Amino acid sequence: MIKYIFKRFYHMILVLFIVSIIVFFVMSFTGDPVLMLVPLDATQAQIDAARIELGLDQPLLVQYGIFLKNLLRGDLGNSYAFKQSAIKLIIERMPATFELVVFSIIISIFLAIPLGVYAGAYPKKRSSKTIMLASLLGISLPNFWVGMMLIFIFAVQLQVMPSFGRGDIIEIVGLRLSILTKDGLKHLILPAVMLSIQSMAVLLRLTRAGMMEVMKQDFIKFARAKGALTRTILFKHALKNVLIPVITVFGIQIGKIIAFATVTETIFAWPGMGKLLIDSINRSDRPVIVAYLLVVSFIFVCLNFFVDLMYTFIDPRIDLR
Amino acid sequence: MRSKYLLVFSLVSLLILSTGLICKAAQEEIVIGLGSDALYLDPHQQNETTTNMLVSHIFESLVEATADLEIVPALAERWIRYSDTDWIFHLRKGVKFHNGNDLTAEDVKFSIERVRTTIIANMVAPIAQVNIIDDYTIEIITAEPYAVLLRDLRGIKIVDKDYVSAVGDEYFNLNPIGTGPYKLQEWIKADHITFVANQDYWGKIPEFKQATFKPITNVATRTAALLSGDVDFIVNVPVRDTIRIERSPNLELIRKPSLRLIYLHVDGWRDRSPTIDLPVNPLQDLRVRQAIYYGINIDAIVKSVMNGHAYPAEQYVQSTHLGYLDGIERYPYNPEKARELLKEAGYPDGFTVTLDSPNDRYVNDALVAQAIASQLAKIGIKIELNLMPKSLFFDYVRPGDKSSLVMSGWSATSGGAGRMYEVFLITRDKYEGYGGSNRGHYSNSEFDRMVLKASSTASIEERDEYLQEATKIALNDLALIPLYYQEDLLAKKDFIDYTPRVDNYILAHEMRRNK
Amino acid sequence: MTKLKIGVLSASVNAENKWSQFLQSEFYFNYKRNIAAIAGTILIILFLLMATVGPLLVPQNPYNLQEISILDAYKPPAWAEDGELRYLLGTDSQGRDILSSIVYGTRVSLFIGITGMLFSCIIGTVLGLVAGFFGGKIDSLIMRIADIQLSFPATLIALFIMSISGRGIVNLLIALTLVGWVIYARTVRGATLAEKKKEYIEAVKVIGLPNYKILFKHILPNVFTSTIVIATIQVGSFVLTEATLSFLGVGVPVTRPSLGLLVKNGYDVLFSGLWWASTFPGLFIMLLVFGINMLGDFMRDELNPRLK
DSSP, X not given: OHHHHHHHHHHHHHHHHHHHHHHHHHHHTSOOTXXXXXXXXXXXXXXXXXXXXXXXXXXXXXXXXXXXHHHHTTOOOBOTTTOSBHHHHHHHHHHHHHHHHHHHHHHHHHHHHHHHHHHHHSTTSHHHHHHHHHHHHHHHSOHHHHHHHHIIIIIIISOOSOOSSOOSOEEETTEEESTTSHHHHXXXXXXXXXXXXXXXXXXXXXXXXXXHHHHTSHHHHHHHHTTOOHHIIIIXXXXXXXXXXXXXXXXXXXXXXXXXXXXXXXXXXXXSHHXXXXXXXXXXXXXHHHHHHHHHHHHHHHHHHHHHHHHHHHOTTSOOO | OHHHXXXXXXXXXXXXXXXXOOOOOXXXXXXXXXXXXXXXXXXXXXXXXXXXXXXXXTOOOSEEEOTTOOEEESSEEEEEEOSSSEEEEEEOTTOBOTTSOBOOHHHHHHHHHHHHTSTTGGGGTTEEEEXXXXXXXXXXXXXXXXXXXXXXXXXXXXXXXXXXHHHOHHHHHHSOOOSSSEEEEEEETTTEEEEEEOTTOSSOOOSSSEEEEEEOOSHHHHHHHHHTTSOSEESSOOGGGHHHHHHSTTEEEEEEEEEEEEEEEEOXXXXXXXTOXXXXXXXXXXXXXXXXXXXXXXXXXXXXXXXXXXXEOSSSSOTTSBTOOTTOOOOOOOHHHHHHHHHHTTOTTOOEEEEEEESSSSTTHHHHHHHHHHHHHTTTOEEEEEEEOHHHHHHHHTTOSSOSXXXXXXXXXXXXXXXXXXXXXXXXXXXXXXXXXXXXXOOOHHHHHHHHHHHHOOOHHHHHHHHHHHHHHHHHHTSEEEEEEEEEEEEEETTEEOOOXXXXXXXXXXXXXXX | OHHHHHHHHHHHOOHHHHHHHHHHSHHHHHHHHOHHHHHHHHHHHHHXXXXXXXXXXXXXXXXXXXXXXXXXXXXXXXXXXXXXXXXXXXXXXXXXXXXXXXXXXXXXXXXHHHXXXXXXXXXXXXXXXXXXXXXXXXXXXXXXXXXXXXXXXXXXXXXXXXXXXXXXXXXXXXXXXXXXXXXXXXXXXXHHHHHHTSHHHXXXXXXXXXXXXXXXXXXXXXXXXXXXXXXXXXXHHHHHHHHHHHHTTOSSOTTSOOHHHHHHHHHHHHTTTOTHHHHHHHHHHHHHHHHHHHHHHHHHHHHOGGGO
């Protein structure tokens, strides 16, 4: 087990290293950031001075060497636009994104599991079929379009929901959260709904498929024959057996939600790290893009690591190799 | 039966999630929706409009400008110009930084020297020497006679030497201390920046005790936020939203002609043009440039793309500016004449050419470029559009080697056509520091002579004369094809009284409460 | 012997026979009773028709600058006040007919979705076959790359690729192929491994058939069903990915708008009340992907229960 963990850990570092190389070198071939920073009427001398100040006059390999050395110290360079540590900028925005992601996950779990259990338990019912079709529609919806429509209907036409931003924020143990204020919660709902639709549909289908398998099994038939309450059968016996694969697959789903948060944050002007990424792409703010990708890669790699561990932990049949 | 509960449970949890209450803002506070956030709050970083505007709440300069850009005393109470190069500034006494430190000549010298070490060092380049005479008197000597020193000083915010030296640049960037009418209360990047009134301010204490600026990048969301009451004031109202705002009972739209000219650079002074697959460059022929001018229906663009919120331009600066010529008129839209001119020039079937344009820099820029392409198609000039975000655009067009037609904008904030001509139209690579963005490779030695003469004279009247002469030459050559001036659109709630500024800064301390 | 038998079999099955076989199959029996699958098929056929012959039927070619006039900009749909019958679903900022733009945009979206799928499918299948058949270093290299890539969401990888390579149809296809091949490679590799162990492969190996012939003639047809299910669903997901990228401004060029870019173009004026320019293209994306998913879902259930 320990050996396996070490192996996975080594693998993690390797992946991050490869990502850092790809990201850094590829970014170096994109537009010249210096010309973005100097005024329109700057002379060549000013442009050169700016280039030296940003360290962009060094050869690429030297730039990567400096970058890697700093990376090990947790310093991914300063944002061209903000003149601040890029990694700090990302970390600063992280709570907003995580709040959104977590809230979306909660919404999808609270809706998808009961609906999935229902649809799996009574697959022949018309309502189940409707639920399944709706979930298919959920997967087919263009995410960004849903967000636009939500704003258009609830914020612009009905004016019952705020259209952008996070609302009131309170700070709790250094984390700035909006979920705990009434205003903040209200701001959170539309983006979270938009973000949760896809994962809700996926989760629902997964739960249903698992339920259908389990319901065929003997112990359920046995419990039924014994005359146990339907609710007890569904939630105590069946769901328990379904939940394990669902949770592990959901780990991967979190990664997708984080990725799609970039779109949601852009539409709702949600000040998270996804919006920072899109803004930085538009600004050619290379250090921030690099930092975002490395931070997100780190999150994903950790996530996969834990999902793998969990999987092996839960199901001892899995070969550790 | 039980199954029904599951459905109900699901629906109830959705309902619980979607409840909420509406909060109301107090009158002491004002919330302003901007197009972007500040990048930093250290006033000596790069030169970025929104950032400059926001730091102007916290920091002040020796001189400031009124809404009409008239220079007025600020931290300097008065000044005397002893010679062409020698200026003495007398500082206002009793001015305190937000941390209680007194403003002295040391701070002014420190601030100017600090700018020298940054990316905007060119702003202080003309200043040769800064001498402290006493605590409240400072002497600035320029290397050469420099008439617009005061205008430049406006851009140099004064910081507290002791504070900056003590806390370091990075901390200062996030915790700025200045002398301005507002203090920073909180800055959550990309969400809001909140200022509170500085009760010890030397001037008039702002009427609104708290001012919050929110970056709302999406133009349409900004309007929605104003309509729903989330914000009290917005900038850059989308042109399609103006009617809705005008119809809303508690809202008011402010329209103001902008200084920003949108125009076309034409690559008409090289034998070959990079995007035209012909042995000769058709744009070299004045008749072809005229045909393009005749072929653009600017009124239709103003009406349909800008929803009426723009003004057709007939030359390069407005009547308030040096270099403006009386009696110039736009070529009227005349596709027949355009086709005729093309035929005369030897291009009866037109030709294909690429138009470079940004798509996120000016109001509806991509739409205007598309409209131009569609209009020119009707006279036979086939336009390939090359639309880029501004992050790539300026990089792409700067050397001028890849472009034949470029749509771009220029805001003549310095009060004359001079700077624009120096940057865009003086012959490339001929005079140090001039013509660096001459994307059309325009070259006319008489024009160059006029502009250089205008730059070196101290007399406003002479300068105007030379620049007018230059305008005449450039218009005859069609060095640039003028399109239109933008209109600045602001919207606010009725309770705010605000006079828009020529430089487009939105300053909370200039807002009053309507009685 | 075996070789001969297979050869004879495949030659004797002519198209007509196959069709009648298909009509009697369980697959077709279930299909007839599955409303969603039929609806999906109809939607797909409609969209394919729209993309192929649609341009002949619509009133305007939105790419032809001669035909459009900016003076017709932002006309509402025909049934609304100020609407005109020739602009059934209204017009956009340049006076382009929305319905015509949707027809042309569907073409772009479907072209990208299908071509991207084909590239991914070919590259992924070949790599999967190679990895599964030869095993060893090649296998672990390919699968290691696949593993690493699978730990990142496809949309994010594509977004990153597009943000550095710039918008453009070729770049999009490259980005989609780079994120799309993995799933084929994995599935095909698994199927190949399973197939490789079977007797008949051992047999053809013994008679000295070259590797490539074994791969393409004997193994490939057996992994075909799982591939076709993935391919169907992937077209839908690529259409969505392309739309998302175009919405973020890193997708197709503005001169050839896909459905996603049409939504983005309309987004700028949606909150100003000009709702038609973005609502209709979005609806069409949804219908297209929904149709593909309805059919794909059915096919997955029928052909490949393992993938559920």
